[in-house]
Amino acid sequence: MSTTASNPTRSRGKAPAGEKLADWADGRLGIYSLAKANMRKIFPDHWSFMLGEVCLYSFLIIILTGVYLTLFFHPSMNEVVYHGSYVPLQGQLMSEAFNSTLHISFEVRGGLLIRQIHHWAALVFLAGMFVHMMRVFFTGAFRKPREVNWLFGFLLFVLGMFTGFTGYSLPDDLLSGTGVRFMEGAILSVPIIGTYISFFLFGGEFPGHDFVARFYSIHILLLPGIMLGLVVGHLILVFYHKHTQFAGPGKTNNNVVGMPLLPVYMAKAGGFFFLVFGAIAAIAAIAQINPIWAIGPYRPDQVSTGAQPDWYMGMAEGLIRAMPGWEINFWGHTLVLGVFIPLVLFGVVLIAIALYPFIEAWVTGDKREHHILDRPRNAPTRTAFGAAWIAWYFVLLVGGGNDLWATHFHLSINAITWFVRIAFFVVPVLTFIVTKRICLSLQRRDRDKVLHGRESGIIKRLPHGEFIEVHEPLSQEQLYTLTAHHQYEPVEIGPTVDENGVERKVKGTEKLRAKLSRAYYGEGNQIAKPTVEEYKEITSGHGHH
Amino acid sequence: MKKLSARRRHPLAAVVVLLLALAATGGLYTAFAPASKAKADESAQSLTIEEGKKLYEVGCASCHGAGGQGTTDGPSLVGVGAAAVDFQVGTGRMPAQQPGAQVPRKKVIYTQAEIDQLAAYIASLGAGPSVPTKNQYSPEGADIAKGGELFRTNCAQCHNFTGKGGALTHGKFAPDLEGVQPKHIYEAMQTGPQNMPSFPDTVMPEKAKKDIIGYLNAVNSDQTKNPGGLELGGLGPVSEGLFAWIFGLGALVVVAVWVAARTAKAKKS
Numbered sequence: 001m002s003t004t005a006s007n008p009t010r011s012r013g014k015a016p017a018g019e020k021l022a023d024w025a026d027g028r029l030g031i032y033s034l035a036k037a038n039m040r041k042i043f044p045d046h047w048s049f050m051l052g053e054v055c056l057y058s059f060l061i062i063i064l065t066g067v068y069l070t071l072f073f074h075p076s077m078n079e080v081v082y083h084g085s086y087v088p089l090q091g092q093l094m095s096e097a098f099n100s101t102l103h104i105s106f107e108v109r110g111g112l113l114i115r116q117i118h119h120w121a122a123l124v125f126l127a128g129m130f131v132h133m134m135r136v137f138f139t140g141a142f143r144k145p146r147e148v149n150w151l152f153g154f155l156l157f158v159l160g161m162f163t164g165f166t167g168y169s170l171p172d173d174l175l176s177g178t179g180v181r182f183m184e185g186a187i188l189s190v191p192i193i194g195t196y197i198s199f200f201l202f203g204g205e206f207p208g209h210d211f212v213a214r215f216y217s218i219h220i221l222l223l224p225g226i227m228l229g230l231v232v233g234h235l236i237l238v239f240y241h242k243h244t245q246f247a248g249p250g251k252t253n254n255n256v257v258g259m260p261l262l263p264v265y266m267a268k269a270g271g272f273f274f275l276v277f278g279a280i281a282a283i284a285a286i287a288q289i290n291p292i293w294a295i296g297p298y299r300p301d302q303v304s305t306g307a308q309p310d311w312y313m314g315m316a317e318g319l320i321r322a323m324p325g326w327e328i329n330f331w332g333h334t335l336v337l338g339v340f341i342p343l344v345l346f347g348v349v350l351i352a353i354a355l356y357p358f359i360e361a362w363v364t365g366d367k368r369e370h371h372i373l374d375r376p377r378n379a380p381t382r383t384a385f386g387a388a389w390i391a392w393y394f395v396l397l398v399g400g401g402n403d404l405w406a407t408h409f410h411l412s413i414n415a416i417t418w419f420v421r422i423a424f425f426v427v428p429v430l431t432f433i434v435t436k437r438i439c440l441s442l443q444r445r446d447r448d449k450v451l452h453g454r455e456s457g458i459i460k461r462l463p464h465g466e467f468i469e470v471h472e473p474l475s476q477e478q479l480y481t482l483t484a485h486h487q488y489e490p491v492e493i494g495p496t497v498d499e500n501g502v503e504r505k506v507k508g509t510e511k512l513r514a515k516l517s518r519a520y521y522g523e524g525n526q527i528a529k530p531t532v533e534e535y536k537e538i539t540s541g542h543g544h545h
Numbered sequence: 546m547k548k549l550s551a552r553r554r555h556p557l558a559a560v561v562v563l564l565l566a567l568a569a570t571g572g573l574y575t576a577f578a579p580a581s582k583a584k585a586d587e588s589a590q591s592l593t594i595e596e597g598k599k600l601y602e603v604g605c606a607s608c609h610g611a612g613g614q615g616t617t618d619g620p621s622l623v624g625v626g627a628a629a630v631d632f633q634v635g636t637g638r639m640p641a642q643q644p645g646a647q648v649p650r651k652k653v654i655y656t657q658a659e660i661d662q663l664a665a666y667i668a669s670l671g672a673g674p675s676v677p678t679k680n681q682y683s684p685e686g687a688d689i690a691k692g693g694e695l696f697r698t699n700c701a702q703c704h705n706f707t708g709k710g711g712a713l714t715h716g717k718f719a720p721d722l723e724g725v726q727p728k729h730i731y732e733a734m735q736t737g738p739q740n741m742p743s744f745p746d747t748v749m750p751e752k753a754k755k756d757i758i759g760y761l762n763a764v765n766s767d768q769t770k771n772p773g774g775l776e777l778g779g780l781g782p783v784s785e786g787l788f789a790w791i792f793g794l795g796a797l798v799v800v801a802v803w804v805a806a807r808t809a810k811a812k813k814s
Contacts, residue, residue, distance in 0.1 A: 047805035088689045088763045123789035279796045288773035295706045304701035305711030311786025401783040406712035413712045
């Protein structure tokens with residue numbers, strides 16, 4: 001009653017069409033309150049925070065191009081004779097899957113480009129996730145409250161690997177068929193149930209007539225569906241937790257300093273999408289990927305050298321190639337350790353990655369929330385673990401591509417394999433030690449800079465003849481940035497005997513935790529950051545520095 | 546005729562007449578000269594073998610022995626045939642520079658005539674496969690698709706899908722087949738040089754060899770039509786992965802740094 005009598009908006013004339021549309025939508029979807037809550041959401045600016053965006057956008061590109069490819073791909077293993085335009089295969093028998101992939105590559109308008117964008121984007125997607133995960137790991141962004149999001153991201157990476165693998169297998173070419181055969185071998189190596197799983201998966205003996213159709217629904221429906229859900233969950237959690245930021249003046253554990261989602265971040269992110277799409281499309285237009293016409297159709301009796309999986313499965317390939325071909329025979333059964341041990345290791349490594357945030361939280365016993373990122377040097381043991389893992393991963397990639405290392409560097413493939421076998425154990429340890437030392441020396445340097453200032457390079461001669469280098473004191477902002485991090489104390493087991501002389505039972509896990517804690521934060525494993533007293537004493541006293 | 550007679554005192558007239566006269570004599574000579582090929586007889590053949598033996602003694606005997614019987618440094622050449630010599634010497638593999646896991650292809654130092662002489666000498670030591678004729682190895686008339694199937698069945702294990710080569714044990718390798726003459730590919734299949742198994746006609750008939758050569762000519766030569774852009778060596782996922790990391794992710798990181806460095810100025814309020 002009160003509003004209709006003297007409506008002030010009416011007097012200003014009709015509302016513009018956009019406002020009307022927005023009102024209409026708000027009445028049904030409640031977008032105003034959503035926008036109010038989220039439009040001013042702040043995102044900090046740092047290039048490494050955009051690695052996740054690279055993954056998100058390449059995922060979108062994969063979905064878009066994938067939809068186009070499904071329009072022309074026939075997921076069938078029926079045998080047909082090729083009559084298409086690629087002469088060196090004319091008259092050959094091949095599956096319909098291979099035939100339709102050739103059709104996409106040669107006859108469908110834009111088909112080859114879309115195929116190449118799809119495949120290149122998949123490689124970039126996985127590489128992006130790898131680097132994004134490393135960023136999160138080395139800066140400690142996985143700590144409370146973000147452990148669940150680490151798990152989401154981890155699952156995305158693993159599912160991405162398997163989505164990639166099933167997609168790579170779809171064209172039913174000689175290369176991917178060899179890869180599927182490899183996978184079948186790995187499954188068969190599992191004691192007792194392996195054979196059953198293999199028969200179930202392939203609908204009988206390998207290769208059968210089913211796996212392309214089955215991989216197809218796994219590749220386009222099951223795994224991407226789960227991944228899409230995980231991506232949404234991942235993003236909701238990023239919104240909910242708010243983004244982390246690096247330490248700096250004005251940045252605390254309780255605020256986020258950066259640009260608002262609308263309009264700045266939205267414009268940047270939107271623009272970045274097109275940049276990512278453009279870059280991947282350019283690569284796909286410049287460089288060939290998986291030329292199945294040159295590779296030929298799959299036949300179980302044929303195999304080629306240089307048969308490797310896409311890079312993200314290179315670790316598994318390396319494990320298999322480096323592993324000696326051990327096997328145990330008893331009572332007419334064979335246990336193929338040469339394949340089964342790599343398979344187990346592959347799983348163990350993945351699980352270790354998933355669990356790391358929980359392990360570190362257990363060691364530190366820290367229950368607080370962390371929204372300020374660590375500089376890698378300030379967490380030497382964690383950084384050393386990460387670097388050791390990357391080195392180990394690289395060793396396995398060398399193992400996975402040992403034949404190409406042999407031909408391109410004129411080496412013996414046997415020597416490379418032996419190198420990988422030894423480096424598998426030695427390189428991570430060496431990398432761990434070296435990285436930790438580098439981190440500690442960087443911490444010492446930070447301490448030095450805080451206490452004595454920056455070396456200016458100016459040499460001054462004093463009246464009595466002494467030469468000194470002038471050190472410039474750091475600004476307040478720099479001092480804050482270098483000393484903002486928290487340093488943990490190692491966990492103590494505490495007295496094992498109470499005041500009455502009664503012995504307390506110390507559990508094994510407690511001992512392990514104290515040991516690990518000492519390794520992380522004990523003496524010699526971190527450099528104490530300068531205290532205010534130290535700083536005051538040095539800067540106020542003899543001022544020659 | 547008038548035109549011709551008007552120019553008979555042209556300064557170049559004498560040159561033209563001379564050229565015509567030379568062409569006529571030369572042409573007549575070629576037409577009527579006795580065919581020398583028909584005369585190729587026992588004596589020419591034995592002369593070639595003589596020459597070949599001389600070349601052998603200088604370039605090969607130190608490893609293969611004075612009579613081609615072989616030593617600890619080189620295998621016996623009795624019965625390897627002319628095709629083996631034509632392949633090994635014609636691709637520069639022989640004479641070997643140094644012992645090693647495998648003798649690589651290098652610059653050819655003998656002329657084809659000398660190679661033929663060497664081949665004739667080695668062939669005289671014992672029966673073996675002879676150098677194939679152009680008709681046998683020419684890729685013309687080959688069934689390319691059939692050749693591809695044969696290649697993937699018999700050759701790809703070592704030479705890769707399209708003949709890009711691959712690694713073998715202990716530093717040995719199967720070489721890239723790009724730019725290898727059809728004749729040499731044929732001879733390699735026939736004689737099985739170094740670490741390669743041989744595929745005699747009983748195992749792989751003449752026609753099959755021709756098909757394989759036709760396939761290689763279609764997929765791994767300068768006439769190959771390979772759509773989709775840069776081949777990245779044709780080595781499969783390893784080179785593709787490297788490219789994706791360096792140029793794919795690398796480019797995107799550069800773009801991300803660029804975008805992050807350009808930020809809106811906060812309004813002072």
